[in-house]
Amino acid sequence: MTTAEKPSVVAAPRATIGAKTLRKDRWWLAPGLTAAGLIAWLAYSVTRVFQQDNYWVGEYHYLTPYYSPCTSTGCIEGAAVFGRFTPDHPLLPYAMLSLPILLVFRLTCYYYRKAYYRTFWLSPPACAVPDGHKSYSGETKFPLIFQNIHRYTFYVAAAIVVLNTYDAILAFNTENGFGFGLGNLVLLLNVTMLWAYTLSCHSCRHVTGGRLKHFSRSPLRYRWWTFVSKLNVRHMQFAWFSLGTLAFADFYVMAVSAGWFSDFRFFN
Numbered sequence: 001m002t003t004a005e006k007p008s009v010v011a012a013p014r015a016t017i018g019a020k021t022l023r024k025d026r027w028w029l030a031p032g033l034t035a036a037g038l039i040a041w042l043a044y045s046v047t048r049v050f051q052q053d054n055y056w057v058g059e060y061h062y063l064t065p066y067y068s069p070c071t072s073t074g075c076i077e078g079a080a081v082f083g084r085f086t087p088d089h090p091l092l093p094y095a096m097l098s099l100p101i102l103l104v105f106r107l108t109c110y111y112y113r114k115a116y117y118r119t120f121w122l123s124p125p126a127c128a129v130p131d132g133h134k135s136y137s138g139e140t141k142f143p144l145i146f147q148n149i150h151r152y153t154f155y156v157a158a159a160i161v162v163l164n165t166y167d168a169i170l171a172f173n174t175e176n177g178f179g180f181g182l183g184n185l186v187l188l189l190n191v192t193m194l195w196a197y198t199l200s201c202h203s204c205r206h207v208t209g210g211r212l213k214h215f216s217r218s219p220l221r222y223r224w225w226t227f228v229s230k231l232n233v234r235h236m237q238f239a240w241f242s243l244g245t246l247a248f249a250d251f252y253v254m255a256v257s258a259g260w261f262s263d264f265r266f267f268n
């Protein structure tokens with residue numbers, strides 16, 4: 001077949017449609033609910049992070065994850081397991097070493113990108129609904145090219161979950177020795193969700209199985225990759241559950257610390 005005989009693959013021009021979208025369903029509901037959930041979580045979290053109070057229950061060694069690790073010179077001594085060496089200022093979070101990294105980790109997460117590209121950036125808000133912007137450069141240009149930092153923040157975020165797990169274990173060591181209360185369950189549930197979210201990260205999947213040409217030659221990595229892949233399909237759910245357990249664990253510690261109610265004790 002000569003070049004002249006080859007079939008044309010030039011797409012026909014698009015039909016001229018006056019309507020913004022032909023979708024008749026409530027396509028705006030999902031981005032609307034996502035926006036409401038993210039804004040509510042952010043408002044609560046910012047308030048709590050800068051409150052700099054009611055973050056520690058000394059009697060049961062409960063530390064809210066929003067203040068871990070507590071490194072400010074303003075931290076209560078018992079809450080500062082790793083020492084107090086960062087400045088105490090109303091505009092600096094007590095956990096100023098971990099919170100900015102966790103924020104970047106979540107902001108650049110593949111799931112959250114989808115969420116806020118649709119809800120806030122409107123790029124596009126839903127399938128078959130026009131983009132809110134005239135041009136599209138994806139994540140190849142400033143500022144969105146910085147989304148690539150996600151794979152690096154993954155390692156630090158995983159280390160911070162180790163710290164949160166350490167906090168949850170330390171909480172069994174009360175002022176009177178070993179103890180176990182409802183707060184321990186709340187903290188354990190939170191770290192379980194944080195592990196589920198972190199291990200189901202796409203970067204984690206790449207770390208465990210990426211670049212492997214022969215799974216049969218790396219059976220251990222293959223098993224890890226298979227496990228992480230199973231978690232990975234639920235990444236969106238873990239993203240939301242872990243946001244919820246973070247806020248709930250913080251609220252529980254705040255409420256017990258402020259004396260709104262007592263911790264329910266199963267033992268000691």
Ligand code: FES
Binds near residue numbers: 108110111201202204
């Ligand atoms: Fe969501 Fe990595 S992709 S945390």
